[in-house]
Amino acid sequence: MDWFVAPEYWLSRLVFQRALAAVYLVAFLAAALQFRALIGERGMLPVPRFVARVRFAQAPSVFHLRYSDRFFAAWSWAGCAVSAALIAGLDSRVPLWAGMLLWLLPWAMYLSIVNVGQTWYSFGWESLLLEAGFLAVFLGNDAVAPPVVVLFLLRWLLFRVEFGAGLIKIRGDACWRKLTCLDHHHETQPMPGPLSWFFHRLPKPLHRVEVAANHVTQLIVPVLLFTPQPIATAAASVMIVTQLWLVLSGNFSWLNWITIVLALSAVGFPAAPPATAAAPAWYEAVVLAVGAGLLALSYRPVRNLLSRRQVMNRSFDPLRLVNTYGAFGSVSRTRYEVVIEGTADEVPREDSDWREYEFKGKPGDPRRWPRQFAPYHLRLDWLMWFAALSPAYAAAWFGGLVERLLENDRDTLRLLRRSPFPADAPPRYVRARLFRYRFTTWRELKESGACWERTYVREYMPPTRLAAPAAHRR
Template identity: 50%
Template structure:
């Protein structure tokens, strides 16, 4: 087993997964209390009163409140650092399994009570990948080929699921025009997105064809003998790299790239790097038994995701059990053709008139001021910014509850909520009124963005507004019940 190269694939998997878990827990440390904490935009406590533990298993049913969220965020960061540095592999099989199962269990606890702000497909992907990592074994023990192949099965479902949802979705994936719009309208562009958007149409068409190759054909080759599997993985990694450099998609493509390392030829990588495997001990019998138990578990739980892949009514980014063990994935079945943004503004004036001095709130990642260059954010995840992209979709049909809470928190000058933004335009005192303007954005020539005012997304409101008063009263009752 020591000369098949699986040992170096395992090493890259564990270090890569450690980095992604670190990003996840840093985001929880910086954002969870403001989003879902005791006084957050979508508090977890009322959710846990309504949803039983068996439907959303979480440590926070037993250890509740902001202190617990802070403590377990810090513990998650610490455990992630153990995985990134390899310390998690230094204490033997039990220690290695314990670290990875704790990472999975703690992150599961956040996801299952995170509601709208944790409803992204890559949460389930990180959980599934993290649970499998507990059975990879420490660096001094022979790697189990079966677990590596479970990762190949995961890589197949992620890539092929994304390809199938596109073929069943927007017609632009068939006429090869989706990339004419995607780079400009994606959730959070980066500084290179404008460059990709302005590539000639034939290059965009070639990019869509490459997408279909990477997502619909290459995944089947992940299970082929070497060097075919390695070549297919290299093609997939090149495709994922093109997505990574052209936009900010949190850790979705970074994590997928880590998982797509598994079909590579480990022996070839070791030869190219001129490294040899360390002396490897046989797997303990109990660990072997647990590994094969995992294989049977994944096989049983793969029935629904496999059916979904080939169903005409395919759904994407869905978990079939509350532990997120074997899931179904997909992305961008439809492409928005125009970009709309909601710009929140406040004024300290006594009257909310058009001529009043309105100051905009700038978010950390999403487009706002036309002159501001889009930042590099990924693999870090700005959850509020992503939800603002969804909120601005024309099909949204009304204000989300969390959006109304956001407006209220800004009117109150809530420090936790303001910490989610780039800066506070009202450092002395909260504004008296807040409004939301609705713009159509496009990449500009003289500045980063050109924008056209479409209308008002939210009329000027104050804390004395009757609707906000009702929302505040319901919010207070929820917290006190």
């Protein structure tokens, strides 16, 4: 069937696949390096406890069958190896069916991780990676030209990502309609980047332009993805430029990067397609069946998209095949941070020697400039931002974090930038205090060298110690 394939998108497919494999690699790497303290056997939210109360049908995962930290580590590092093989183009050096199975591997492996990741894996970009990764399975390799159905589904996914984010903003916080949200967002976003201070200090009229341009990119431009070339390429290019702007302004894990990857699949590169054989009948049948199934599953995401009660980042099936997306439906006007401190004193007093724990990405020391971590995802740092918004967001894990700091747990300390206590001398007490943070002005920055100014607000958690001495976890 001539209509089934679009040979002119062969380079778009190649770029998309290699870039998507790179995102997979980052995701598996983050899982391998952070899981022990978060969801490991002795983690804050252990996988064994989760799978004991949640059925396989609700959260399909290989870890329902077996879990150990060693097995999870091997699983994650194997995911890194598969991703690296895909980056190197192994899928193009094997038969079509083998290439599809190769792409199915990282999807199934990462699904197993996300479905037991609980709060630590509750972000929209997890489902976005899985949905894009599932579509990549059916995109084919050098043996056939790219199928039109899958190219359309990739644009349909990109449309829902952008249009959903645009609608949630218009329906949500009034500052998006008043064009004033960026007066606050660069300062109050979950994890600022090295340029966020400068973005925040841009003139307010330019912030209005930024918001207006965002509305155009998310509410008008996505429709143009379904128009003929070169309009579709122009629309995708606008989205790519917008996402790169967001990459410069903050740390949003791989959300911006995978959106760019999706947009690349819609770009028509001016390159002559290589000769390919006709698509096998079994391949056409599989692609058409999967396409019909995914369109049917789109019913609930579309209904959510059109609803006045639209929700962000929701999966409607346990395999996360078709999801709904959105970001920053509301914007905080004030930045709060939870500062965790410990002391070795026998009796905790206000004038005790309280020493502050430093996180890798979360603001702490006012003089420490934010760093760039995205697309790598610092899961604990992100959840600490939610903890500052409300203790309810951290109820399931914050106590576990404090307990592990009191034990100088090695795996937990690896998630931090620095612990103020020696490995063999954990603190006797740990406390948490809530501070208000704001970016300094140009004058303050010049005088003090500090990019943040912080003010004490209240006690977040009183001084706490272990009920009884406990052996170190590591």
